[in-house]
Amino acid sequence: MIRRQRYDVLFVAVGIAALAIGILTFLTLFVDMAVRGLPRLDLDFFTSFPSRRAANAGILSAWVGSTLVMVVTAIFAVPLGVASGVYLEEYAPKNWATDLIEINITNLAGVPSIVYGLLALGLFVYQFGLGQSILTAGLTLALLILPVVIVATREAIRSIPQTIREGSYAVGATRWQTVRHHILPYSSPGILTGVIIGMARAIGETAPIITIGALTFIAFLPPAPLKAEPPFVSFEWLWSPFTVMPIQMFNWTSRPEAAFQANAAAAGFVLVFMTLTMNALAIWLRYRLRRSIKW
Amino acid sequence: MVRDLPATKAEVRDLNFYYGDFRALKGIAMPVHERRVTALIGPSGCGKSTFLRCFNRMHDLYPGNRYEGEIVLHPENTNLLAREVDPIEVRMRIGMVFQKPNPFPKTVFENVAYGLRVRGERSRRAIEDKVEQALNEAALWDEVRDRLHQPAYNLSGGQQQRLCIARALATDPELLLFDEPTSALDPIATASIEELMHDLKQRVTILIVTHNMQQAARVSDFTAYMYLGELIEFGVTDDLFIKPKMKQTEDYLTGRFG
Amino acid sequence: MTEHASKQYDLDLGSIRSRVLAMGGLVESQIRRAIDALATGDVALSEEVVAADHRVNAMEVALDGDCSQLIVRRQPAAGDLRMIFAITKTVTDLERIGDEAQKIARMSKNIHERGGAQAPPTVQVRHAGEAAISMLRRSLDAFARLDVDTAREVIRDDAGVDTEFRSILRQLITFMMEDPRTISSALDIVWVAKAIERIGDHAKNMAEYVIYIVEGTDVRHTKTP
Numbered sequence: 001m002i003r004r005q006r007y008d009v010l011f012v013a014v015g016i017a018a019l020a021i022g023i024l025t026f027l028t029l030f031v032d033m034a035v036r037g038l039p040r041l042d043l044d045f046f047t048s049f050p051s052r053r054a055a056n057a058g059i060l061s062a063w064v065g066s067t068l069v070m071v072v073t074a075i076f077a078v079p080l081g082v083a084s085g086v087y088l089e090e091y092a093p094k095n096w097a098t099d100l101i102e103i104n105i106t107n108l109a110g111v112p113s114i115v116y117g118l119l120a121l122g123l124f125v126y127q128f129g130l131g132q133s134i135l136t137a138g139l140t141l142a143l144l145i146l147p148v149v150i151v152a153t154r155e156a157i158r159s160i161p162q163t164i165r166e167g168s169y170a171v172g173a174t175r176w177q178t179v180r181h182h183i184l185p186y187s188s189p190g191i192l193t194g195v196i197i198g199m200a201r202a203i204g205e206t207a208p209i210i211t212i213g214a215l216t217f218i219a220f221l222p223p224a225p226l227k228a229e230p231p232f233v234s235f236e237w238l239w240s241p242f243t244v245m246p247i248q249m250f251n252w253t254s255r256p257e258a259a260f261q262a263n264a265a266a267a268g269f270v271l272v273f274m275t276l277t278m279n280a281l282a283i284w285l286r287y288r289l290r291r292s293i294k295w
Numbered sequence: 296m297v298r299d300l301p302a303t304k305a306e307v308r309d310l311n312f313y314y315g316d317f318r319a320l321k322g323i324a325m326p327v328h329e330r331r332v333t334a335l336i337g338p339s340g341c342g343k344s345t346f347l348r349c350f351n352r353m354h355d356l357y358p359g360n361r362y363e364g365e366i367v368l369h370p371e372n373t374n375l376l377a378r379e380v381d382p383i384e385v386r387m388r389i390g391m392v393f394q395k396p397n398p399f400p401k402t403v404f405e406n407v408a409y410g411l412r413v414r415g416e417r418s419r420r421a422i423e424d425k426v427e428q429a430l431n432e433a434a435l436w437d438e439v440r441d442r443l444h445q446p447a448y449n450l451s452g453g454q455q456q457r458l459c460i461a462r463a464l465a466t467d468p469e470l471l472l473f474d475e476p477t478s479a480l481d482p483i484a485t486a487s488i489e490e491l492m493h494d495l496k497q498r499v500t501i502l503i504v505t506h507n508m509q510q511a512a513r514v515s516d517f518t519a520y521m522y523l524g525e526l527i528e529f530g531v532t533d534d535l536f537i538k539p540k541m542k543q544t545e546d547y548l549t550g551r552f553g
Numbered sequence: 554m555t556e557h558a559s560k561q562y563d564l565d566l567g568s569i570r571s572r573v574l575a576m577g578g579l580v581e582s583q584i585r586r587a588i589d590a591l592a593t594g595d596v597a598l599s600e601e602v603v604a605a606d607h608r609v610n611a612m613e614v615a616l617d618g619d620c621s622q623l624i625v626r627r628q629p630a631a632g633d634l635r636m637i638f639a640i641t642k643t644v645t646d647l648e649r650i651g652d653e654a655q656k657i658a659r660m661s662k663n664i665h666e667r668g669g670a671q672a673p674p675t676v677q678v679r680h681a682g683e684a685a686i687s688m689l690r691r692s693l694d695a696f697a698r699l700d701v702d703t704a705r706e707v708i709r710d711d712a713g714v715d716t717e718f719r720s721i722l723r724q725l726i727t728f729m730m731e732d733p734r735t736i737s738s739a740l741d742i743v744w745v746a747k748a749i750e751r752i753g754d755h756a757k758n759m760a761e762y763v764i765y766i767v768e769g770t771d772v773r774h775t776k777t778p
Contacts (some may be wrong), residue, residue: 173465508628
C-alpha cells in the first residue's frame with residue numbers, strides 16, 4: 001500500500017475510535033440506567049403520585065407536567081421563532097441594525113439556562129403575576145429555545161435558492177405570497193429540525209424550572225383541559241402548580257435510600273424515552289413535509 | 296422581412312442604472328417593437344442582463360439600486376420605472392424566463408397555475424383551461440398532459456424550461472423577457488425553444504438576452520449590441536449582422552477583441 | 554485591421570486570400586501564353602496551356618473546400634462574411650477565366666494546324682487581350698489591397714473591352730466577305746475575341762465583389778457602381 005493510503009486508514013481508525021467512545025459512553029450510561037430502573041417500571045409507576053415510600057412512588061404528576069409544559073413551550077416558541085426568522089431573512093433591510101440583532105440572537109443561545117430562570121422569576125412570576133405555573137414554565141423554556149428555532153429557521157430559509165424567489169416574484173407575487181407559498185413550505189423540514197433540537201433540550205432543563213418554583217412533591221394533577229360542560233375547553237391548567245420529570249429525578253437522587261435511586265433510574269429511562277418519542281414524532285412530521293415538496 | 300417599421304411596444308429613454316455608486320447602464324435609448332423579437336448581445340459584463348431586468352423591476356428586490364430615465368410602455372404611455380408605479384403591477388404585465396430553468400418544487404400543474412393564483416383566480420375551471428392553453432402555447436401540453444400532477448422536477452431540462460415559459464404565458468403578458476434561456480440546454484432543446492419563440496412572437500413582444508451571436512441572428516428581428524453599459528448599435532438583425540455601422544459592432548461580430 | 558481573437562482564424566483566412574491571388578496569377582499567365590501562342594503559332598505552347606487548365610480547376614476545388622470549412626468553423630459575420638462570400642464568387646470567376654484561356658489556346662491550335670497562311674491579322678486581338686489582362690491584374694490588385702477606387706476603374710474599363718470586341722467582329726466580317734477561304738480561321742478568331750470579352754466581364758465581376766467586401770453594397774447589375 002502506498003504511503004498516502006496509510007493516512008487514509010489511520011484517519012478511518014481514529015474516526016471509528018472517536019465514534020465508538022461516544023456511543024459506548026452513552027450506551028453504558030443508558031444500559032446502567034435501564035438495568036437499575038427497568039424492574040421498577042410497571043403500570044403503577046406511571047399512574048402513582050410521588051410518595052415517601054419508594055415502592056409506592058410514581059411519576060404521574062411528573063410526566064403529565066412535562067408533557068403540558070412542552071405543549072406550552074411549543075405553542076410559544078414555534079410561531080415566535082419562525083416569524084422572527086422569516087422576518088429577519090425576508091423582510092428586514094440588510095443593515096447594521098439587522099446584523100446587531102443577528103449577533104445577539106446567536107449569543108442568547110449561549111446564555112446559561114439558570115439566567116432564563118431568574119429572568120422568568122422576576123418577569124413572569126412577579127411582574128406579570130403569572131405565578132409558579134405551567135404557563136410560566138412554558139414561557140421560560142420557550143424563551144430558552146427561541147434562538148435555536150430562529151437560527152434553524154434562518155438557515156433553512158437561506159438554503160432556498162434565490163432563483164425560486166425570483167421565479168415567484170417574476171410571476172407577480174407579493175412578498176407575503178412568496179413567503180407563504182414558497183419560503184415556508186420549502187423550509188419547513190429544516191425548521192422542524194431546529195424545533196426538535198430545541199424541544200429535546202427543553203424537556204431536560206432543570207435549573208430554570210426550579211428557579212421559577214416548580215414543586216418537587218406534588219400529589220395532584222393540574223385540572224383537565226377538557227371538560228364535560230361548555231365551553232368544553234378549560235385553561236385553568238395553565239395556572240396550576242406542577243412538576244416535571246427532571247425535577248422528580250433530582251428529588252429522588254438526593255434521597256439516601258437505594259430504592260429511590262432505582263426510581264430515579266426508572267424515571268430517567270422514561271425521560272429518555274419521552275425525548276426519543278418527541279423526536280420520532282417530529283422526524284415523522286419532517287418526513288411527511290419533505291414528501292409534500294416536489295423536489 | 297421587416298422593412299416597414301412596426302409599432303413600438305416600449306421605448307427606452309435615456310436609461311441610466313446604478314448599483315450603489317457604480318453606473319452600470321449609461322444613457323440607453325432604443326425602441327422595442329411590438330410582436331417582434333429584439334435581441335441584446337454583447338460581451339460578458341456589458342450590462343445586457345442588467346438592462347433586461349429593468350423592464351420588470353427585478354432590481355427592486357435588492358437594496359442599493361437606482362433607476363434614472365424612463366421605460367415607457369405603450370399604449371398607455373406608463374413609465375415602468377417611475378417610483379409611483381408598483382413593481383408588482385409591472386410584473387403582472389411583463390413575464391420573465393430565466394437562464395437556468397427554475398420551476399417551483401411543485402407539480403407541473405401548480406407551476407403553471409401559480410401566476411393565476413397570486414392574482415386571486417379561484418375558479419377551478421378557469422385555472423384548468425388557462426393551464427392547458429399556456430402549456431399548448433409552450434408546445435409542452437402533449438408531453439405532460441398525463442403528468443400534470445407529478446413533480447415538475449421530473450421533467451428534462453428542455454421540458455422544464457418550456458414549463459417556465461408556460462408559467463410566464465399563463466398570465467397573458469404583454470412583453471416576455473428571456474434571459475439567456477437556452478444557455479443551460481442541449482442543442483435539441485435549444486432548437487425547440489427557438490422554434491417556440493418564432494411562434495410566440497405572433498402574440499407577444501419578446502426581448503431576449505443571449506451571449507450566442509448566432510442565436511441572435513437566427514431568432515431576432517432587431518438586435519442591440521451593448522458594450523460596457525452603453526448601447527453601441529441598434530438595427531434590423533440582418534443588416535446589423537451583414538453590414539454593421541459601428542466598428543465596435545463589427546469587431547465583436549467578427550471575433551476581434553483586441 | 555485588428556486581428557481575430559483566434560490566430561488560427563487569421564491564418565486560415567490569410568492562406569485562403571493568398572491562394573486566391575496565386576490562382577489569379579496562374580490564370581493571368583494562362584491568358585498571356587495562350588495569346589502568345591496565337592500570335593507566334595507555337596502549337597506546343599497551346600497544348601501546354603490546354604493541359605495546365607486542370608491546375609486551375611484543382612485550385613478552385615481546394616479553395617471552395619477551404620471556404621466551406623471556414624464557414625462551418627467560424628460562422629463568419631459582417632465583414633468576414635462578405636469576404637468569404639466574395640471569395641467563393643471570385644474563385645468561380647477565376648476558374649471561368651481559366652476556361653476562356655484554354656479556349657483561346659484551342660482555337661490557336663486549330664488555326665495553326667490548318668496552316669496559318671490564310672489567317673487574318675491578330676494585332677487587334679492582341680491589343681484587346683492586353684486590355685483584358687490589365688483588367689484582371691488590377692482586379693486582383695484591388696482585391697489584395699481592398700482598394701475600391703481601382704475596382705471602380707476596372708468596372709468602367711469593361712466597356713472599352715466590349716467596344717474592342719465589336720470592332721474586331723466587324724473587321725473579321727469584312728475579311729470573311731473578301732476572301733471566303735479564310736472563313737474557318739476567321740471564325741476561330743471570333744471565338745478567341747469572344748473569350749477575351751468574357752474575360753473582361755469576369756474581371757469586372759471580381760471588381761464588383763471588392764466593392765461589396767469593403768462597402769457592403771452589392772453593385773452588380775447597376776449602372777453606376
